Amino acid sequence: METQAASTPRGQRTRDAIVDAAAALMYVDGVAGTSVDKVLAASGAGKSQMYHYFKNKEQLVEAVIDRYLEQILGNQPAIFTLASWADFETWTEQLLDVHRRAGGPIACPLGNLAGEVGDNPKLAPLVDRAYRTWESHLERGLVTLRDKGELDPDADPARLAQAAMTSVQGGLLLAHIRHDLTALEDALGIALTYLRGFKR
Amino acid sequence: METQAASTPRGQRTRDAIVDAAAALMYVDGVAGTSVDKVLAASGAGKSQMYHYFKNKEQLVEAVIDRYLEQILGNQPAIFTLASWADFETWTEQLLDVHRRAGGPIACPLGNLAGEVGDNPKLAPLVDRAYRTWESHLERGLVTLRDKGELDPDADPARLAQAAMTSVQGGLLLAHIRHDLTALEDALGIALTYLRGFKR
DNA sequence: AGCTGATTGTACTGATCGGTACAGTGTGCC
DNA sequence: GGCACACTGTACCGATCAGTACAATCAGCT
Numbered sequence: 001m002e003t004q005a006a007s008t009p010r011g012q013r014t015r016d017a018i019v020d021a022a023a024a025l026m027y028v029d030g031v032a033g034t035s036v037d038k039v040l041a042a043s044g045a046g047k048s049q050m051y052h053y054f055k056n057k058e059q060l061v062e063a064v065i066d067r068y069l070e071q072i073l074g075n076q077p078a079i080f081t082l083a084s085w086a087d088f089e090t091w092t093e094q095l096l097d098v099h100r101r102a103g104g105p106i107a108c109p110l111g112n113l114a115g116e117v118g119d120n121p122k123l124a125p126l127v128d129r130a131y132r133t134w135e136s137h138l139e140r141g142l143v144t145l146r147d148k149g150e151l152d153p154d155a156d157p158a159r160l161a162q163a164a165m166t167s168v169q170g171g172l173l174l175a176h177i178r179h180d181l182t183a184l185e186d187a188l189g190i191a192l193t194y195l196r197g198f199k200r
Numbered sequence: 201m202e203t204q205a206a207s208t209p210r211g212q213r214t215r216d217a218i219v220d221a222a223a224a225l226m227y228v229d230g231v232a233g234t235s236v237d238k239v240l241a242a243s244g245a246g247k248s249q250m251y252h253y254f255k256n257k258e259q260l261v262e263a264v265i266d267r268y269l270e271q272i273l274g275n276q277p278a279i280f281t282l283a284s285w286a287d288f289e290t291w292t293e294q295l296l297d298v299h300r301r302a303g304g305p306i307a308c309p310l311g312n313l314a315g316e317v318g319d320n321p322k323l324a325p326l327v328d329r330a331y332r333t334w335e336s337h338l339e340r341g342l343v344t345l346r347d348k349g350e351l352d353p354d355a356d357p358a359r360l361a362q363a364a365m366t367s368v369q370g371g372l373l374l375a376h377i378r379h380d381l382t383a384l385e386d387a388l389g390i391a392l393t394y395l396r397g398f399k400r
Numbered sequence: 401a402g403c404t405g406a407t408t409g410t411a412c413t414g415a416t417c418g419g420t421a422c423a424g425t426g427t428g429c430c
Numbered sequence: 431g432g433c434a435c436a437c438t439g440t441a442c443c444g445a446t447c448a449g450t451a452c453a454a455t456c457a458g459c460t
Contacts, residue, residue: 006436006437007435007436007437008427008428008436008437010426010427010436010437011436011437014437014438028319030230030232030315030316031232032230032231032232032233033232033316035416035417035418036417036418036419037416037417037418045438046438046439046440047418047419047420047439047440048420048421048422048437048438048439048440049437049438049439050419051418051419051420052436052437052438056418056419057418057419105318105319107315107318111315111373112315112316112318113315114315114373114376114377115230115307115311115312115313115314115315115316115373115376116230116233116312116315116316118305118307118312118376118377119228119305124377127377128377128378131374131377159386162374162382162383162386163386163387163390165370165374166367166370166371166373166374166383166386166387167366167367167370168370169369169370169373169374170365170366170367170368170369170370170371170373170387171366171370173311173314173315173366173369173370173373174331174362174365174366174369176314176315176318177314177318177324177327177328177331178328182362183362183366186359186362186363186366187363187366187370190363190394194390194394206406206407207405207406207407208406208407208457208458210406210407210456210457211406211407214407214408235446235447235448236447236448236449237446237447237448245408246408246409246410247409247410247448247449247450248407248408248409248410248450248451248452249407249408249409250449251448251449251450252406252407252408256448256449257448257449
């Protein structure tokens with residue numbers, strides 16, 4: 001059931017190349033639209049490598065989900081050190097900058113997956129877990145604010161974090177199909193205002 | 201380029217059955233995960249019917265997108281007659297009731313598609329158009345309120361409507377992967393409060 | 401009845417799908 | 431050197447994919 005780890009640096013490089021290629025292709029074409037053959041052609045690996053490291057395509061997708069979470073959090077490092085209201089603003093700016101610089105589509109890789117694997121019993125929990133990890137950093141930041149006396153002690157950090165996440169996802173979804181970041185900008189602005197309403 | 205219309209009631213019934221089956225299957229398995237053969241098996245139609253009415257699978261998807269919009273708006277009839285703040289609340293209640301009654305997954309069929317076809321040059325504009333139609337009803341309701349003097353004349357109905365739509369989509373996406381309507385309930389509550397902030 | 405066009409059933413094609421078999425090569429360790 | 435094992439290349443499998451060919455049937459109209 002577990003994904004096979006590589007035991008040498010060479011193997012690790014090959015494995016990474018496969019996951020990277022799969023992540024990039026699935027970001028654009030979706031899971032079902034990305035065949036194993038295409039992934040291998042793009043990564044330069046052969047089929048025996050793929051099935052040496054992954055039991056099947058589904059396990060490759062599992063690795064891709066993890067990779068997406070790494071990429072997402074890596075693109076918004078401010079999320080790890082949220083300790084003031086200004087930090088939250090910095091965080092939203094980083095979020096916007098990622099897509100302002102973007103050559104690819106404006107979209108959240110996890111959000112793209114959500115619609116497709118939302119009911120797959122194996123993959124859906126992994127997407128869920130990735131979102132919860134993402135959200136937990138926001139929650140931790142809010143708890144920090146509360147402990148510093150900058151957030152209403154009656155506010156529910158978990159709920160506020162979820163509200164912020166819905167704004168991010170809704171904004172990205174609309175921005176995606178409109179090829180226009182405005183929807184995300186507005187959504188983030190509204191979310192920040194909403195959170196600041198619990199400032200104390 | 202255009203979808204072939206049926207010229208007899210019998211043909212219309214067959215065509216509808218194909219679109220209905222495709223809509224139901226693609227809602228759960230996505231576009232790429234739903235083969236033409238499965239659609240035909242589920243609808244009881246043969247392959248010659250499918251290709252009599254649709255040039256190819258992509259045109260079938262186009263018809264499915266239209267069907268989704270009809271289903272969505274049909275499930276929230278209050279959206280057609282928004283003329284008071286109470287009407288907006290009724291609308292959000294209808295939105296929630298759809299998924300409370302749901303046997304199927306908690307999800308927006310258009311949202312599921314958005315991730316998958318978001319960059320398909322033929323299909324993405326159709327998804328975009330469907331969202332704009334949906335959103336336009338909200339905008340019209342806000343204009344009605346403004347004309348009745350119940351909304352700040354400086355408020356931008358189009359922008360507020362887009363903000364509401366991002367809440368709906370973000371809430372549905374999170375509710376989908378968590379199998380828990382709470383995210384949508386909260387998102388709609390926050391959106392309503394935000395809109396009411398422009399009450400005059 | 402007989403004509404006409406819409407509609408239908410079924411068999412088929414070549415391409416591609418996910419996955420397997422198996423023989424080979426690279427590489428660290430003794 | 432030579433053993434062990436991670437790693438790799440390629441050919442192949444049956445199933446399924448989207449799409450086509452073509453003959454048969456149905457139904458309205460005269």
